[in-house]
Amino acid sequence: MSGKNDEKVRTIPFVRQGKKLTVGEIPEITAYEAGFLTVTNASWRTETPVCDRNRCNGCLNCYLYCPEGCVYRDGNTGKIDIDYDFCKGCGICAKLCRKGAITMEKHGK
Amino acid sequence: MRTFISGNEALAHGIRLARPHVISAYPITPQTTVVEHLSSMCSAGKLTAEFVHVESEHSALSCAIGASATGARTFTATSSQGLLYMAECLHYAAGGRFPVVMMNANRSTALPWNIYGDQRDSMGLLDQGWIQLYVENAQEALDMSLVAYRVAEDSRVLTPFMINMDGFVLTHTYEVVDIPDQELADRFLPSYVTDNRFDFDSPKSMAFSVGPEQNFRFKFREHQAMNRAKKVIAEAEKSFAEVFGRQYTGLVENYRCDDAEYVIVTIGSVSGLVRSVVDELRRDGVAAGLLKIRYMRPFPDAEIAEILRGVKAVGVLEKDISFGYEGTVFTNVNSALQVAGLSVRTSNFIGGLGGADISREQIRDIFQSLESDGRRLNFLGINREEYDD
Numbered sequence: 001m002s003g004k005n006d007e008k009v010r011t012i013p014f015v016r017q018g019k020k021l022t023v024g025e026i027p028e029i030t031a032y033e034a035g036f037l038t039v040t041n042a043s044w045r046t047e048t049p050v051c052d053r054n055r056c057n058g059c060l061n062c063y064l065y066c067p068e069g070c071v072y073r074d075g076n077t078g079k080i081d082i083d084y085d086f087c088k089g090c091g092i093c094a095k096l097c098r099k100g101a102i103t104m105e106k107h108g109k
Numbered sequence: 110m111r112t113f114i115s116g117n118e119a120l121a122h123g124i125r126l127a128r129p130h131v132i133s134a135y136p137i138t139p140q141t142t143v144v145e146h147l148s149s150m151c152s153a154g155k156l157t158a159e160f161v162h163v164e165s166e167h168s169a170l171s172c173a174i175g176a177s178a179t180g181a182r183t184f185t186a187t188s189s190q191g192l193l194y195m196a197e198c199l200h201y202a203a204g205g206r207f208p209v210v211m212m213n214a215n216r217s218t219a220l221p222w223n224i225y226g227d228q229r230d231s232m233g234l235l236d237q238g239w240i241q242l243y244v245e246n247a248q249e250a251l252d253m254s255l256v257a258y259r260v261a262e263d264s265r266v267l268t269p270f271m272i273n274m275d276g277f278v279l280t281h282t283y284e285v286v287d288i289p290d291q292e293l294a295d296r297f298l299p300s301y302v303t304d305n306r307f308d309f310d311s312p313k314s315m316a317f318s319v320g321p322e323q324n325f326r327f328k329f330r331e332h333q334a335m336n337r338a339k340k341v342i343a344e345a346e347k348s349f350a351e352v353f354g355r356q357y358t359g360l361v362e363n364y365r366c367d368d369a370e371y372v373i374v375t376i377g378s379v380s381g382l383v384r385s386v387v388d389e390l391r392r393d394g395v396a397a398g399l400l401k402i403r404y405m406r407p408f409p410d411a412e413i414a415e416i417l418r419g420v421k422a423v424g425v426l427e428k429d430i431s432f433g434y435e436g437t438v439f440t441n442v443n444s445a446l447q448v449a450g451l452s453v454r455t456s457n458f459i460g461g462l463g464g465a466d467i468s469r470e471q472i473r474d475i476f477q478s479l480e481s482d483g484r485r486l487n488f489l490g491i492n493r494e495e496y497d498d
């Protein structure tokens with residue numbers, strides 16, 4: 001399965017690491033990689049989006065519409081990855097992808 | 110180029126010189142001619158901006174915020190009920206740190222319905238996290254359009270900026286205005302560069318949610334940024350003077366207050382009349398002065414206290430009332446004096462509501478009443494017997 005979180009994202013002081021932030025560590029702006037300061041919401045998911053990298057052309061349409069901002073670009077391939085700690089499984093990305101690259105896999109199958 | 114134009118047209122030229130990428134607006138009197146002029150400039154090719162005709166003020170500001178979230182320089186303009194309809198979005202712009210610049214034509218609020226100028230629209234929204242400037246004439250409206258972008262987009266500030274202009278009195282009156290060359294404007298105003306945008310090279314979550322514990326810290330940072338604007342405004346005005354040769358006075362203007370015994374504190378276009386009355390009284394030997402507040406947010410508390418130190422009595426004249434208490438400018442000025450440990454006698458004069466004229470005679474009367482121990486809260490033109498208390 002593709003879409004593992006890469007090291008770069010993991011090293012940012014996320015809530016998932018249980019780190020408390022000082023005022024100085026708060027960004028000035030409300031734009032950051034997914035889940036910088038929010039609560040993880042992976043448990044909401046009943047379906048998981050999985051990206052077929054052979055089909056994905058890196059257009060980032062999924063990123064523009066993902067309500068959690070948890071789609072990011074794999075620096076090596078230019079294709080997308082999904083941060084599953086913050087993906088709530090809404091399926092918007094799968095619906096929007098014109099390449100049919102994302103399929104929603106049902107849990108508990 | 111010196112030319113004879115209305116306040117709204119002057120402001121539109123200032124915005125043109127700032128080269129916004131996106132302008133979104135919905136017309137409302139007395140703001141309408143600002144966006145009409147900008148729209149004409151766009152269609153005549155004098156301004157290369159995306160002009161978005163939206164269906165409401167709520168959409169106008171939402172559109173500007175969305176455009177700002179792609180890294181664009183944005184402009185919108187409104188007035189009165191339109192500003193109030195934007196109220197929800199004002200917080201989004203401020204909290205999201207999107208440096209939108211907006212012109213607000215100060216106009217009374219309903220009901221009774223009225224299209225003339227007072228300042229109740231913007232004064233009621235002081236807490237929305239926007240920088241609030243009040244200009245006094247058409248040249249200042251043009252010049253401050255450039256200053257507004259420079260301050261709002263500064264990485265130390267990143268806070269939206271509202272340029273307030275008294276409806277009709279400033280928006281629709283004509284003055285000789287110097288329209289600077291584009292080359293000078295470009296020298297003064299750098300382009301907007303930000304990380305606060307949809308970025309396809311490094312995709313981010315835009316305008317995210319933050320839980321209770323950290324949310325508080327974001328608000329704290331927002332407050333700090335607004336306070337930092339004080340320094341950035343001073344720097345911008347200094348640089349403005351170097352480039353354009355016109356000097357502004359920072360957060361406040363001190364007009365003959367240094368040796369004054371009686372000072373009127375006011376805001377916006379009525380300052381011109383007060384200045385003229387101060388000159389008359391000075392000729393009669395009365396030690397009168399004017400303290401004009403230019404910025405209501407960030408609030409120049411220290412500057413106000415410094416100027417009013419040693420003054421015998423202060424009258425705050427304003428075109429707004431917080432029903433059940435007093436004028437909001439008055440509350441803020443009193444707080445500044447109290448923080449500085451000054452006990453100056455202060456009283457409040459509410460005038461100009463719904464566009465009511467404020468006369469030279471009334472300004473003279475205010476100065477006269479400052480010499481005696483008058484009422485704390487006064488409404489211009491209302492007789493003593495008509496008050497309940």
Ligand code: SF4
Nearest residue numbers: 056057059060062097
């Ligand atoms: S929308 Fe589809 S093709 Fe485009 S980046 Fe997303 S997954 Fe890839």
Ligand code: SF4
Nearest residue numbers: 066087088090091093
């Ligand atoms: S399923 Fe929803 S939350 Fe998850 S990546 Fe797709 S759009 Fe984003």
